Amino acid sequence: MNMFLFAELTVPDPNVSVILPEMIVAVAGVIVMLYDSFFPKQRAVSGAIAIIGLALSAVVLATMWGGNVPATSWNGMIAHDNLRLSFSFVFLFVSAMTVLISTVWVERENVPAGEYHALLLFATFGMMMMSAGNDLVIIFLGLETLSIATYVMAGLRRADLKSNESAMKYFILGSFASAFLLYGMALIYGATGSTNLTEIAGKIAAPNFPVNFPALLLAGGAMMVIGFGFKIAMAPFHIWTPDVYEGAPTPVTAFMAAGPKAAAFASFLRVFVLGLPLVAGVQASGYLHESWTTALAVMAMVTIIVGNVAAIMQDNVKRMLAYSSIAHAGYALVGFIGAGMAKTDQARDEAIASVAFYMLTYAVTNMGAFAIVTLLSQKNDRRTQFEDYNGIGFKSPLLAFSLSLFMLSLFGLPLTAGFMGKILVFSSALGSGNLLVTALVVVAVIGSAISAYYYLRMIVVMFFRERTTEWIAPKITTAIGAVLVIAVIGVFYLGLFSDGLIQRFSRPGAAVITKAEK
Amino acid sequence: MEPNLASYLALSGILFTIGCVGVIFKRNAIGMFMCIELMLNAVNLTFVAFSRYYADTTGQLFVFMVMAVAACEAAVGLGIIISFFRNSQSVDVDDASLMKN
Numbered sequence: 001m002n003m004f005l006f007a008e009l010t011v012p013d014p015n016v017s018v019i020l021p022e023m024i025v026a027v028a029g030v031i032v033m034l035y036d037s038f039f040p041k042q043r044a045v046s047g048a049i050a051i052i053g054l055a056l057s058a059v060v061l062a063t064m065w066g067g068n069v070p071a072t073s074w075n076g077m078i079a080h081d082n083l084r085l086s087f088s089f090v091f092l093f094v095s096a097m098t099v100l101i102s103t104v105w106v107e108r109e110n111v112p113a114g115e116y117h118a119l120l121l122f123a124t125f126g127m128m129m130m131s132a133g134n135d136l137v138i139i140f141l142g143l144e145t146l147s148i149a150t151y152v153m154a155g156l157r158r159a160d161l162k163s164n165e166s167a168m169k170y171f172i173l174g175s176f177a178s179a180f181l182l183y184g185m186a187l188i189y190g191a192t193g194s195t196n197l198t199e200i201a202g203k204i205a206a207p208n209f210p211v212n213f214p215a216l217l218l219a220g221g222a223m224m225v226i227g228f229g230f231k232i233a234m235a236p237f238h239i240w241t242p243d244v245y246e247g248a249p250t251p252v253t254a255f256m257a258a259g260p261k262a263a264a265f266a267s268f269l270r271v272f273v274l275g276l277p278l279v280a281g282v283q284a285s286g287y288l289h290e291s292w293t294t295a296l297a298v299m300a301m302v303t304i305i306v307g308n309v310a311a312i313m314q315d316n317v318k319r320m321l322a323y324s325s326i327a328h329a330g331y332a333l334v335g336f337i338g339a340g341m342a343k344t345d346q347a348r349d350e351a352i353a354s355v356a357f358y359m360l361t362y363a364v365t366n367m368g369a370f371a372i373v374t375l376l377s378q379k380n381d382r383r384t385q386f387e388d389y390n391g392i393g394f395k396s397p398l399l400a401f402s403l404s405l406f407m408l409s410l411f412g413l414p415l416t417a418g419f420m421g422k423i424l425v426f427s428s429a430l431g432s433g434n435l436l437v438t439a440l441v442v443v444a445v446i447g448s449a450i451s452a453y454y455y456l457r458m459i460v461v462m463f464f465r466e467r468t469t470e471w472i473a474p475k476i477t478t479a480i481g482a483v484l485v486i487a488v489i490g491v492f493y494l495g496l497f498s499d500g501l502i503q504r505f506s507r508p509g510a511a512v513i514t515k516a517e518k
Numbered sequence: 519m520e521p522n523l524a525s526y527l528a529l530s531g532i533l534f535t536i537g538c539v540g541v542i543f544k545r546n547a548i549g550m551f552m553c554i555e556l557m558l559n560a561v562n563l564t565f566v567a568f569s570r571y572y573a574d575t576t577g578q579l580f581v582f583m584v585m586a587v588a589a590c591e592a593a594v595g596l597g598i599i600i601s602f603f604r605n606s607q608s609v610d611v612d613d614a615s616l617m618k619n
Contacts, residue, residue, distance in 0.1 A: 162617065172541070182561045194576070
């Protein structure tokens with residue numbers, strides 16, 4: 001008997017109530033799968049189960065906001081803070097909208113809906129785990145749960161070569177990037193002897209710096225930037241994005257542009273801003289911090305420029321929206337760097353909240369835009385070129401006006417959600433007073449100006465071009481109508497009355513993990 | 519002489535690089551996938567080496583998780599490659615070129 005081994009064992013600390021929202025989503029996914037195997041082809045029912053699961057999870061999440069929940073549980077593996085809560089709401093919103101948007105497409109393409117809804121719920125579960133995980137293991141597992149489900153969703157139109165291509169590219173490049181992320185995690189584990197982010201932050205902060213190999217820490221950080229950079233579509237790791245977004249079924253593209261990107265931002269923030277903080281007086285920590293903030297600032301500039309310039313040259317609407325999503329990742333990175341550079345805990349929490357809010361505004365606008373693209377795309381996504389939108393403005397005014405509104409919000413017109421989001425991330429970055437970050441904000445503003453070209457082009461095409469082919473106005477179904485109403489209200493609400501929500505996102509308490517453990 | 523930590527790290531670094539170069543230069547989807555598996559296993563070696571170095575089991579647990587995930591990835595990935603093959607009669611990634619700028 002080895003008594004020493006027993007002394008080493010830590011007492012498990014299960015706390016089911018903390019991960020109840022995640023569990024509800026996962027159980028809903030299992031129910032959808034089981035239901036589908038007994039009663040196949042019941043698309044409306046499996047969609048309804050998915051929506052109910054997501055709504056229930058959101059309700060439980062809302063009760064946890066401000067409730068008496070420990071900062072960390074499951075032996076420090078699950079964090080409970082504003083970062084987790086705010087991002088989880090974004091994920092649930094995105095998934096629910098995706099279910100509604102897909103109703104049209106699922107009917108049109110005769111998709112095995114049970115599988116599709118189950119995969120969507122499992123992907124949501126993975127995303128929620130990514131934002132809640134306070135341990136590299138949980139973050140990795142969440143990311144893979146999300147990725148594997150999304151690979152399949154991208155290739156769901158099995159008979160279509162474009163969809164196959166999209167899935168294959170996403171799968172090969174995605175697992176390639178995961179390998180880099182994993183290697184980064186291994187090196188960080190090697191440098192600090194722990195996979196728990198709170199412990200890693202503690203080891204870096206210790207005055208005598210017991211981190212064994214500073215070089216490993218740096219290499220690990222760089223590898224993880226590659227892995228996360230791929231998931232958020234940051235240049236130069238964005239090459240896969242346009243092809244995958246174009247080939248994937250349109251509702252899946254909508255999901256990929258808003259959901260997994262936000263999830264990757266959540267764990268990216270948690271690992272880098274909270275897990276590898278700048279600690280005054282510790283040389284290696286300063287060096288690490290300076291390296292990643294500088295590298296990310298430069299990459300954010302490239303991302304904004306590449307995304308906006310390439311979007312101008314697109315003729316396919318989905319491809320244009322793909323490049324636009326690259327540019328938006330760049331804007332969100334501005335807030336991310338603001339969080340990394342923040343001098344006080346409060347400024348950092350506000351910057352984190354600004355990124356979460358930005359992803360919410362992007363999700364609302366994007367879901368609305370993709371709902372219309374899905375409705376107009378017809379079977380096999382044939383009608384996704386700009387010319388297919390020629391002159392529909394006065395023939396289907398409802399669709400055209402709401403699509404115009406979403407384009408203006410993506411551009412960042414004042415009074416819309418996109419404007420509020422941009423203002424918040426830019427101001428949180430400017431708060432750091434760093435020269436490089438200021439330059440980055442200038443680039444971001446120039447990038448937004450460039451983006452006017454392709455967003456306004458959409459509006460010009462719809463209202464001022466002659467239509468040569470016949471136009472059959474698509475029927476707006478209840479589900480798509482609901483998405484449009486929610487998105488239009490959301491765009492104005494987030495643009496005009498978002499103060500309360502922002503405060504909720506950034507209320508002091510986001511830093512509970514680091515404070516509680518010190 | 520018993521190999522030390524540095525030897526294991528060097529070996530895993532070399533394996534990871536071989537896998538990475540393979541993914542970049544290979545054109546066969548299955549071959550690329552095998553190279554990715556090689557990269558994952560190189561990472562596993564790193565985890566185990568550090569786990570032994572620190573006498574800490576976390577690294578070994580991580581390896582189990584990676585293995586499980588790699589198995590899921592293989593199942594899904596081969597399915598995706600097969601569905602591509604059915605429609606294009608090829609597993610060459612250069613044939614996956616319907617979408618271009």
